Amino acid sequence: xxxxxxxxxxxxxxxxxxxxxAILFQASKLVATAKGCRLYVIGKDKADSHSVYVxxxxxxxxxxDNSLKVEGxxxxxxxxxxxxxxxPAKGQELEIIGGTEI
Amino acid sequence: xxxxxxxxxxxxxxxxxxxxxAILFQASKLVATAKGCRLYVIGKDKADSHSVYVxxxxxxxxxxDNSLKVEGxxxxxxxxxxxxxxxPAKGQELEIIGGTEI
Numbered sequence: 001x002x003x004x005x006x007x008x009x010x011x012x013x014x015x016x017x018x019x020x021x022a023i024l025f026q027a028s029k030l031v032a033t034a035k036g037c038r039l040y041v042i043g044k045d046k047a048d049s050h051s052v053y054v055x056x057x058x059x060x061x062x063x064x065d066n067s068l069k070v071e072g073x074x075x076x077x078x079x080x081x082x083x084x085x086x087x088p089a090k091g092q093e094l095e096i097i098g099g100t101e102i
Numbered sequence: 103x104x105x106x107x108x109x110x111x112x113x114x115x116x117x118x119x120x121x122x123x124a125i126l127f128q129a130s131k132l133v134a135t136a137k138g139c140r141l142y143v144i145g146k147d148k149a150d151s152h153s154v155y156v157x158x159x160x161x162x163x164x165x166x167d168n169s170l171k172v173e174g175x176x177x178x179x180x181x182x183x184x185x186x187x188x189x190p191a192k193g194q195e196l197e198i199i200g201g202t203e204i
Contacts, residue, residue: 005157007109039141040202041198041202042200043198044196053196055109094157098127098144100141102204
């Protein structure tokens with residue numbers, strides 16, 4: 001089965017980008033050891049002072065979906081929601097078909 | 103210095119998605135051992151039968167830029183250009199600020 005890549009973008013209300021990023025750092029620590037997690041990095045775009053980006057690679061979409069049940073993750077999502085400027089956009093889902101191994 | 107993440111999307115002329123992906127597989131082999139290359143994966147979106155996506159992580163933007171000079175890479179770019187449906191879009195550049203180590 002091909003690995004699953006998810007590019008997510010979360011836009012914070014003005015002034016809350018850092019707080020949102022801090023929550024995602026905590027999330028990355030929780031899911032780093034989850035089954036099938038290969039990559040979970042948080043990024044920002046220099047031209048966008050409101051958004052935080054998450055790039056994830058999982059052995060399968062199922063592994064990704066299960067990560068939302070990891071203890072503590074739901075609590076972090078609950079903390080993040082009020083910081084968001086509207087509902088989170090659906091991420092871009094890709095199927096990895098080649099490249100460097102991870 | 104924070105790592106550099108590049109999300110690229112290349113759209114092929116109809117019927118050339120696989121040929122374009124094959125060129126990118128070769129490129130990934132060339133750059134996998136380049137200085138600072140942490141990730142170079144090729145993906146596709148199930149809903150898009152024309153495009154090929156490249157997600158790259160480098161220790162720095164400079165390392166990425168230098169990878170374009172790796173022997174053989176320019177030749178592959180030259181091979182890929184006629185397969186593209188228009189000039190390649192500028193990729194999304196992110197600065198990694200946290201997450202799992204890679």
